Amino acid sequence: MKMKIAVISPNINSLQEMGRILGTCSHSATLVEGGKSRMRIVAEQEQPDLMLVEGMCCDPAELAQVEYVTTHHPSIAVILLCATHTPEFLINSMRAGVREVLPSPVTPAALEAAVGRIAAKRIGGRVKAPGRILAFMPCKGGSGATFLATNLGWQLAETKSVLLIDLNLQFGEALSFVHDGDPASTVADVARDISRLDATFLAASTVRVAPNYSILAAPEDPAQAMELKPEHIDAILNLAVTQYDFILLDAGRNLDTLTIKALDRADRIFPVLQAGLPYLRNAKKLLAIFRSLGYPANKVELIVNRFEKSGEIGVDRIRNSLGAVTLHTVPNSYKEVNDSINHGDPMIETARSNAVTKNLAAFALSLSPREEESRSLLGRLFRRA
Secondary structure (H helix, E strand, C coil), rough: CCCEEEEEEEHHHHHHHHHHHHHHHHCCEEEEECCCCHHHHHHHHHHHCCEEEEEEEEHHHHHHHHHHHHHCCCCCEEEECCCCHHHHHHHHHHHHHCCCCECCCCCHHHHHHHHHHHHHHHHHCCCCCCCCCEEECCCCCCCCCCHHHHHHHHHCCCCCCEEEEECCCCCCHHHHCCCCCCCCCCCHHHHHCCCHHHHHEEEEECEEEEEEEEEEEEECCHHHHCCCCHHHHHHHHHHHHCCEEEEEEEEECCCHHHHHHHHHHHHHEEEEECCCCHHHHHHHHHHHHHHCCCCCHEEEEEEEEEEECCCCCHHHHHHHHHHHHHEEEEECCCHHHHHHHHHHCCCHHHHCCCCHHHHHHHHHHCCCCCCCEEEEEEEEHHCCC
C-alpha cells in the first residue's frame, strides 16, 4: 500500500537518506528539515498517513508535541527515531500515541519493516476519518443552546453517527429535550471508571435516543461534577472521535479548566445568542475570551436563535456590534419549540414542516453534505426556511 509519509529531522543527510529509502518502496515522502516543533504544522498542512520524527531524546516533556498530533489527528501514525532512550521514555511514548520507536540512525531494513507494518495495518482496517467536535455554548441563560445542539444532533444522525456529551455539569438536561427516560450512567460515572474506558464501555454509558444518536448525560447529582477533570474529558474525546462522525458538546456558561479543555478540542464553537442587547454584550465578552485563548476566527461561528427579520436588532447591527463574525440565524417559532421541549420530543418528529426544523436540516446538511443531492437540497431547504 502506497502511503503519504512526512519525515522530520534536524539532520539533512539523514533526512535525504530516509527519503531515498522510502522512495524505493514507492511511498510519497515529504522531507522537512527541523525538529519536533514542526510536527503540528506538518500534520495540519500535509495530512500524511505516517509521520517519522527524528531527533527526540529522553525528555518526557518533548512528547507533548507528539501527543498533540496523535490526539488531534488520530489517523496519522507516528514513529520516533531516537539515538538513545530509556524504558520510561518508551512507555511514555506509547501512552502519547506513538506506534514505534526506532534507533537513530536507522538502517534501511529496520525503516522498511516499520513502514511496512504501518501499511499492513492500514490495509487490514482502513483508518476512519476522525469525528468532528462541535461545541455549543450559550452567551446568556435562555439562549437556546441545548435545544439547538440536541435537535441538530437528531438531524445529523439521519446519515451520520452522533454522540452528544452534556457538559453543563451542574444543571445539564440535554437528554430530556429529546428523551423521556433517565440515564443509567452519566459522564461522571465514566470519569470515575476512566481506567475501563473503551468503545464498549463508552457506548454502554450513553442513552441511545435514535439508531445513530447517543447522549452521554450530565450527572444527576451536581456534586458529582466535582469529580471530573480536564484529562477525563480529553480521554473521552480521544475515544469518541474514533467511534462517531460527530461529537456535539453542550457546554454550560462556566469557562473553567474543564470547559476550556473541551473547547480547545472542538473543531467549531457555536456561541448561541438572541437579538437583544444583553446577549450582544455577553457575546462580545465571550469572543474576547476566545481571542485571548488563541482560537482562530474561523473556529467560532455565532448562532442567533429566535431571530425575526422585522425585529429591532437585525443582522447588520449584530455585525456592527461584534465585528466580522460568521453568523447563522434560526427563526423564531416559540410555541412549537416550547411544545417540543415540554414533551421531550425532537422537532423533526413533532413539527417536520416547521421553519425551525427546516433551518436545522439545512444547517446539518451544510456540516455533512450528502453526495449528489447536497447542492440542490441545501438550496431548497434554505429557500423554504
